[in-house]
Amino acid sequence: MAVDQPAAKNPCRYFIVIDDIWDTQTWDVIKCAFVDSHPESRLIITTRIVDVATKAGGIYHMQPLSDDYSKILFYTRTSGSEGPAEVTTKILKKCGGVPLAITTIASLLVGKHSEDWSKVYDAIGFGHADNGDVHNTRKILSFSYYDLSSNLKTCLLYLSVFPEDCLIDKISLIWRWVAEGFIPYREGMESFELGEIYFNTLVNKSMIRWIDPEDNDGRGGCRVHDMVLDLIRTISNEVNFVTVHDMEHHDTRPGGKSTNKVHRLAVHGKSGEHNYSIAMEHVRSFNVVECSANSIPLLLSFKVLHVLVIEDCVFSEGSCLEHLGKLLQLRYLGLVKTAVKIPEGIGHDLKFLEILDVRGGLISELPPSVGELMNLRCLWADNGTVMKGEIGKLTCLEELQLYSVEKCPNFFTEVRKLTKLRVLNIYFAEMEESAGKSLMESLCNLHNIHSLTVSTVLADDDSVVVNHSLEDMAPCTKLYRLVLPSIVIPRVPSWINQLSVPLLSRLLLHVDAVEVRDVQTIGRLPSLLELALWSKEENNISYTFGSNEFHKLRGLWTKKIEIAVGEGALPMLESLLYSASAERKDAASLVPWRRNSCPLLNYVSCYLDCTNSSYREVKEAKQALRQALLYNAVYPDIRKENYDEEAGKFIDNLEWILRGLDRPEDVGRSAAHQEERTRRMIRSLERRLRDAAEPRVGRYGQQEIRGLVAKFKSWLHDHAGTDQDEARKSDATDSEDDEDYYYDDATDQAEYRRSACSSQ
Structure with a gap:
């Protein structure tokens, strides 16, 4: 019989909960005084600081209530x-x-x-109710605010210029901080990098909430909870930091401080005439969202404006921002989702402009003078906006996003001069192979790249094959994104390895020849989250993923590469796109993984190659693939390649007819009638084959159709289609029913299908 030990000899066991630990030093004291001396006890802490939670270990991220x-x-x-x-x-x-x-x-x-x-x-709001709970909520949030450094407080207060529930783009927000002068100079660090540290700190301290991009090409952003926004607007109003003009008064709430000396003005959704009693000559930042042109003051009234953002506003057709060139101190110009015409002389007037944001695609062109903005650090444009000027003089550019770059003069050679580029996202509609080679040579001169995307706005099939590799590019170790889906390069660059690009998290390459060692090297990248690796058809390889690689990979997209997933491999994989051949109909070949190998997998898409397959083989492969995917609890998404859907339907109907003709006596029609109709069908088929008008299924679809015609003929006493006189007599009749040549009418169709069912 077991006997309990004396209580004095048992180790002390406690279960303690501590709320709101604000710094890592406090946690160190608690750990030293309690955790280390009572290893059998349990301690739960709550904190708004991610660094504290990380140091304590065992983080549980509380999700919002449903x-x-x-x-x-x-x-x-x-x-x-x-x-x-x-x-x-x-x-x-x-x-x-x-x-x-x-x-x-x-x-x-x-x-x-x-x-x-x-x-x-x-x-x-915090200022409208004398309630204990409101006071406590404000006190808790105030702790978070006053725990920030002075620079972080300034950056947080600036968020009050955005409307409630607004998704705030991370990149443009940081550059606004830079343009406003909120990011101090720090030796050895670029201003944007320091601003990114500030942004991440606000996320880690739970003052703002990080929002993942909705798509792979998105930039991500943040939202401010309504109560945090209420707090920072209250403080901003008290210190006259930002004035939000979205109510009857200039301030964000009744009873706020009223002043005519405004430094930063935000206008949200005003549709009436401009009637502010505000001295615009002191305004350094003007942000207007979802307004009409009537609610925007004359630009001449601004004297020291540094930031001008006009987003989702309505102007008259073809209107121009008159006097924009008079804003000589302007650093940031945002004309987002707003149809206006940019003045022709903007590049000669705004000499200090650093950021130009015209995303939204509603501005048709950037005038040639934009190429004279030699202090420009960021230029963002979407599809629908064409750059008319050369870019060779924009040597201060750090970020560039342009569409239709083939219409930008000398773009493919001029881009090599932009050696400070960190982010380059360019898209083209068409590009010759020589231009692609020039572009590759230019990219090899950009050694400061952190993120690179080169893509076509058309289908993936319109790739440009270039004979120039990226071996000489040698990017910096901070490269985190490399997306080249529309450029076919000879092979995977050797510098894509864990030592040269340890931060690479997204890689998309279209390579002429992929080798097994390339995939093995990529698998050792410590930060890789998404991989798309496409090979040309004639250079297929087979690769089996093992358990000692790709530990963080969430998305895998391969094409023309035969893959298999070993036991314990790809533990974090959530999305998979791969290729399979319809010739191989067994489940093991069509589905290269098992559920116990990829427990988080929730999306699978398969490119089913039908090149060397008959219609029946394609049908059987689809059925096997669908069953295998459903068995693994994944909804199947099957995309057929080298396959003509109309040809498939054509052969499917032919098979129904053949089954019906196996027992023609069941149809109830005379033998002469059956024979005559079969002759007409064969002549129609042969005519389409002769004129090359009939689509094929895969590579051998036409041969299969000829085989069906031969099978028809074998059932006839007299081989149809050889009697030229009879063929000429019925050509007119054949042409009338050319689209439905295998059925006389709906009644015949129903009869044949009933006959087919009875014959099985």
């Missing part, structure tokens, strides 16, 4: 009283699934009539 649980918590706090459903939905949306926000706002509604809920919602 809509259902938000309602349960909300109605529990309001003691079950309900207001208008529409108002409740708006309130919960404002809370964003944050329990503290839900209980705080719900506390304001306790004891109030349902008709007053709308008033409470309109007045939600």
Whole structure:
């Protein structure tokens, strides 16, 4: 019988919860005083600081409450009283699934009539209710704010210029900070890199919420929770940092500080005439969103403007921003999703301009003078906007995004002069092989590249094959993105390895010849999250992924490479696109992985190559592939290559007819009628084959159709199609029913299908 040891000899066991640890030093003290001396005990801490949580280990990231649980918590706090459903939905949306926000706002509604809920919602904010919960919420959030350095406080307050619930683009936000002068000079570090550190710090301290890009080419951004936005707008209003003109008054809420000396002005959704009583000569930053031209003051009224952002606004057709060239101190110009014409002389007037953002594709062209903006550090344009000037003088550029680069004069040779480029995203509609070679030579001169994308805006098949490799490129060790889907290079560059590009997280290459050692080298990249590796058809290889490589890979897209996944390989894989041949119909060949190998896999797409396959082989392979994918709990997405869908339907109908003709006596028609109709079908088939009008299925589709015609003929007493006189008599009739040559009418079709079913 077991006997318990004396209590004094048992180690002390505690279960303690500590809320809101604010720095790593505090955690070190707690760990030294408690954790190290009581190893059998358990300690749970809560913190808003990611660095603290990382050091403590075992992080649990709290997810926002679902809509259902938000309602349960909300109605529990309001003691079950309900207001208008529409108002409740708006309130919960404002809370964003944050329990503290839900209980705080719900506390304001306790004891109030349902008709007053709308008033409470309109007045939600730290300055509108003398309530203990509101005070506590503001106090908690204030701790986070006052824990920031002075530079971070400034960067956070600037977020009050954005509308509520706005998705804030990370890249443009950091460059706005730079243009405003919020990023100090630090030796050995570029201003954007320091701004990125600031951004990540705000994310780590839970002051802003990181939002992943919706697509692979997205840039990502952040959102500010309504209560954090309310806090920073309150503080910003008190110190006269930003004035938001989206209500009746100049300030963001009644009772705020009123002043005519405004430094940063934001206008959100005003549709009326401009009637601000604000002295524009002191405004350094003007941000306007979803407004009409009437609500924008004359640009001549600005004297010291550094940042001008006009986003999603409506101007009259072909209108020009008059007097834009008078803003001599302008550093940042954003004309996003706004159809205006940029003045021709902008490049001669705005000598200090550093950022030009015309994304949205509503500005048809950038005038040639843009090529004279020699202090420009960023130029972003979307599809629909053409650069008319040369880019060779823009030697300060750090980021460049352009479409239709083939229309930009001498672009493929001039881009080699932009040696400071960190980010280069260029797209073209067409490019000759010689131009592609010039581009590759230019790219090899850009040694500071962090992110490179070269792609066509057309289909993937329109790739440009170049004979110039990227061996001489030698990018910096900070390269994190290399996307070249539309340029076929001879082979994978040797500098793509864990020592030269340790931060590479996204790689997309179209290579003439892929070798096994190339994939092995890529598999050792420590940061790789997404890989797309396409090989040309005649250079296929087979590769089996092992458990000692690609440890972080989430997305894998291969083409013309036969792959297999070994036991324990690709543990983090979520998305897979691969190629398979319809000739190989066994499940092991069509599905190269098993569920226990890739436990997180939730999306699979297969390129089914039908080149050397008959219609029946394609059909069987699709069925086997679909069953195998469903067996592995993945919904199948099958994309056929080298396959003509119309030809497939044609042969499918022919097979129905053949099955019916096996027992023609079941149809109930005379033998002469059957024979005559079969003759017509054969003549029509032969005519299409003779004129090369009939589409093929794969490489041997035409041969299969000829085989079907021969099978028809073998069932006839007299070989049809050889009697030229009879063929000429019925040509007119054949042409009338050319599209439905294998059925006389709907009744015949039904009869043949019934006959086919009975014959099986």
